[in-house]
Amino acid sequence: MTVSNPTDSDKNQISYRASGVDIDAGNRLVEIIKPFAQRTLRPEALGGIGGFGALFEVPGKYRQPVLVSGTDGVGTKLKLAFQYARHATIGIDLVAMSVNDILVQGAEPLFFLDYFACGKLDVETAAQVIQGIAHGCEQAGCALIGGETAEMPGMYPEGEYDLAGFAVGVVEKDRIIDGSSIRENDLVLGIASSGPHSNGFSLIRKILDRHAGQPDTGLDETWLIDALLAPTRIYVKSVLALLAELPVKGLAHITGGGLLENIPRILPDGAMAHVDRSTWVRPPLFDWLQQHGNVTDEEMLRVFNCGIGMIVIVAPEHALTAIDGLRSGGEIVWQIGDIKSRKPGTPSIVIT
Incomplete structure (x- = not known):
């Protein structure tokens, strides 16, 4: 391609870079993230990063494969990432929110795509975020x-960006977990969370704003920020290993809506979950948030996971084996409740 020298009439021309979009910076970012993406590739991935579309072959081990998809973001947890310049793990949160969601139907996550949008591309920051996505x-x-990396001048404040992600998984049609087999006397297991994960941060930031005007001389602020920004735990490998060994009746990812709203989503008609809060150790961060925000018990249970990031429901005879298996997979797990019959007009969950 031949590019002619500018003439006098060309001197007032405006370039894409002058309008705020740096194509070269985007290209540099792609080259930086390629090795990190390469480490995540599975044999079914056809091609690599940089094409117009991503190709993925359904694994041949499935007889009747059903694709399961999920999409999510990180919410206003991003605001704390901006404020404290903590970008390295926010990508793990992004992956976790989608893969944990499709996991609860028994799906093995196959591939993930991300969307990173900003006003002006900071290659170093974006690389940290996307490296975190690769780690997730x-x-x-x-x-x-x-x-997709989108540079959109005027859309976002300086130094801020937005994230979204999309995951696709696969499950055998006859092994889809939908909660329909849950019965009275089944047991409810809770797997520990790593913190608030990526939910409730609008309330968290409100509490932090209130606390900022009332300094706590005994507070270790580094502990607080580390606890708040701890990346969402990804339960995929431990739970898939469990599913390969035991018939699991129900799984619930405890996200927005907390324990109060997410557990009932997987219960069939006529079933009620009874959960006992004394059966697990609530992390100190949630005590701090409740105390400094003057948050009611019910609101805590409706907004936060309160230390339980994933629910597993199994038959009583499988509970000990399930607990041992999850612990062998690196999880902290407790038996936190059981399933009872529910009469019409009564709540589908009781937490005591």
């Missing part, structure tokens, strides 16, 4: 096979 994909065993 490695934890989930899925391939990072594509994404």
Whole structure:
């Protein structure tokens, strides 16, 4: 291609870079993230990062494969990432929110795509975020096979960005977990969370704003921020290992809506979950948030996971084996309740 020298009439021309979009910076970012994405690839991924579309072959081990998809973001947890310049793990949160969601139907995550949008591309910051996404994909065993980096001047404040992600998994049609087999006397197991994960941060930031005007001389602020920004735990490998060994009746990812709203989502008509809060150790962060925000018990249970990030429901005869298996997979797990019959007009969950 031949490019002519500018003439006098060309001197007032405006370039894409002058309007705020740096194509070269985007290209540099792609080159930086390629090795990280490469580490996540599975044999079924056809091609690599940089194509117009991402190709992925359904694994041949499935007889009747059903695809399960999920999409999510990180919410206003991003605001704390901006404020404290903590960008390295926010990508793990992004992956976790989608892969944990599709996991609860028994699906093995296959691949993930991300969307990173900003007003002006800071290559170093974006690289940290996307490297975190790659780390999350490695934890989930899925391939990072594509994404979009959008530089949109005027859309976002300086130094801020937005994230969204999309995961696709697969499950055998006859092994889909939908909660329909849950019965009275089944047991409810709770797997520990790593913190608030990526939910409730609008309330958290409100509490932090209130606390900022009332300094706590005994507070270790580093502990607080570390606890708040701890990346969402990814349960994929431990739970898939459990599913390969035992018939699990129900799984619930405890996200927005907390324990109060997410557990009932998987219960069939006529079933009620009874959960006993004394059966697990609530992390100190939630005590701090409740105390400094003057938050009611019910609101805590409706907004936060309160230390339980994933629910597993099994038959009584499988409970000990399930607990041992999850612990062998690196999880902290408790038996936190059981299933009872429910009469019409009564609540589908009781937490005492």
